[in-house]
Amino acid sequence: MSVALFALGGTIAMSGHQGGVVARLTAADLTAGVPGLAELGVPVHVHDVDAVPSADLTFARILDVVDRAAAAVRGGASGVVVTQGTDTLEETAFLADLVWPHAQPLVFTGAMRNPTLAGADGPANVLAAVEVAASPAARGLGVLVAFDDDIHAARWVRKTHSTSTATFASPNAGPIGHVVEGRVRVLAAPPPRTPLDRPDxxxxxxxxxxxxxxxxxxxxxxxxxxxxxxxxxxxxxxxxxxxxxxxxxxxxxxxxxxxxxxxxxxxxxxxxxxxxxxxxxxxxxxxxxxxxxxxxxxxxxxxxxxxxxxxxxxxxxxxxxxxxxx
The missing domain is CATH 3.40.50.40 (Rossmann fold)
Structure with missing residues (x-):
């Protein structure tokens, strides 16, 4: 069992800068700073992609990440985590869900408080996302968003607040599950859907x-x-x-x-x-x-x-x- 993690920048990867925080942390930095991650016993293979604000993400970039995630699954990964900025996460995760063909979980996460702030939420979100990606309970659910210990289906999730760490919600359905004491609990699985054709x-x-x-x-x-x-x-x-x-x-x-x-x-x-x-x-x-x-x-x-x-x-x-x- 292993999890692949692809880092795309965003608040979760930012560090101090005279003019404001900027994306500087690598995927290895993100995972090194997560308490309890090593104790999971799940190898996490990290990959740096584009350290850019989520406002600079594009369809093409996200579809490239989906391709890399699929290659990781074909190579034996039990699941995949993508870290990115939260501003466009509801759209990128939805796009990925439209074309993701695998039963293995593809889990998006990020952070609302950068690592220079007290109470930075990035480490907890990474830990939860890895737990979800590695969990058999999350198989066959499509693309997911793990945030604030809630699990959302990408097809329903919204960013609902500009600063709150509980920003992600699914107004029409609610979260489909939670991470409690390290246990992934899926309470309501979304119905399966056939992936769409990939855009040319x-x-x-x-x-x-x-x-x-x-x-x-x-x-x-x-x-x-x-x-x-x-x-x-x-x-x-x-x-x-x-x-x-x-x-x-x-x-x-x-x-x-x-x-x-x-x-x-x-x-x-x-x-x-x-x-x-x-x-x-x-x-x-x-x-x-x-x-x-x-x-x-x-x-x-x-x-x-x-x-x-x-x-x-x-x-x-x-x-x-x-x-x-x-």
């Missing part, structure tokens, strides 16, 4: 998906010409999937040219399908050709839509996948 690297580089968040008195000017520059659009609508009535027709026109996915900007709960009937309601927009994003939050929907478009999925395929996963 060349298509991925040229596939652009916009995200438009509805705000009070939105005039929709930002949508003008969007179908000429982007291959898809995610709308973060009010409530259960509503937009100003004046934007219903323009969105319907866009949906006739590119896939447009309707999501909620609220952070939890679904887009409805047939409750409200006014112009600009969810019923009206779906009738105009928008796709229902269901429980997917806007950032997840954008990751999913871009992944599908870059894999050359047609509109029918995109509609089916969203219906299955939303």
């Amino acid at each position: 690297p060349e298509r991925l580089a040229t596939t652009r998906v916009a995200l438009h968040t509805m705000t009070l008195d939105d005039d929709g000017a930002a949508l003008d010409g969007l179908a000429d520059t982007h291959q898809g659009l995610v709308v973060a609508a009010y409530g259960v999937g509503h937009v100003p009535s004046a934007l219903a027709a323009p969105l319907g026109t866009l949906a006739g040219r590119i896939p447009v996915v309707l999501t909620s900007r609220t952070g939890a709960g679904p887009v409805l399908s047939h409750t409200y009937g006014a112009v600009g309601s969810e019923t009206d927009l779906l009738r105009r050709g928008l796709l229902n994003g269901g429980l997917l939050h806007p950032y997840q929907a954008r990751v999913l839509l871009r992944t599908l478009l870059a894999a050359d999925a047609d509109r029918d395929r995109i509609a089916r996948v969203f219906a299955e996963r939303a």
Whole structure:
């Protein structure tokens, strides 16, 4: 039994600097500073990837890490841990989950307090992530996020606070398990899903998906010409999937040219399908050709839509996948 750990920088890997903390700690540094890790009896093979802030991560970089993680599994690893900054972790873990084909756990983690601060949470999160990655109880659950001794399914997790160490939550489902006294306890396993086709690297580089968040008195000017520059659009609508009535027709026109996915900007709960009937309601927009994003939050929907478009999925395929996963 062994675990591979890939370090991508972020708060967890930062150290002091005159102008503020910067990423300096290596994967070996991260694991050397974790009390109790050696006592697990699980060899951890460390790998440095890109010591960059998570704001600089890309689809291509994360898919490369997924490839390296898969190679580690094929080489005999019982599971894999990825450490990175938390700002984009909900999106990177979701992307990895879309394409991860293995039963062995792929576990993302990070930290909210850098190592120069009292109560730095990085060591505890690394320990928990390794415990999850090595646990038979975590097999077959897809990609996971281990943070603050909670275990979240990547398909449901959100970053919900800018500074709290309990920032990661799954508003629609709750954590699927916990790490208690070193024991991995899985309480609610997510249903299995078939991995999606990997995006074509060349298509991925040229596939652009916009995200438009509805705000009070939105005039929709930002949508003008969007179908000429982007291959898809995610709308973060009010409530259960509503937009100003004046934007219903323009969105319907866009949906006739590119896939447009309707999501909620609220952070939890679904887009409805047939409750409200006014112009600009969810019923009206779906009738105009928008796709229902269901429980997917806007950032997840954008990751999913871009992944599908870059894999050359047609509109029918995109509609089916969203219906299955939303």
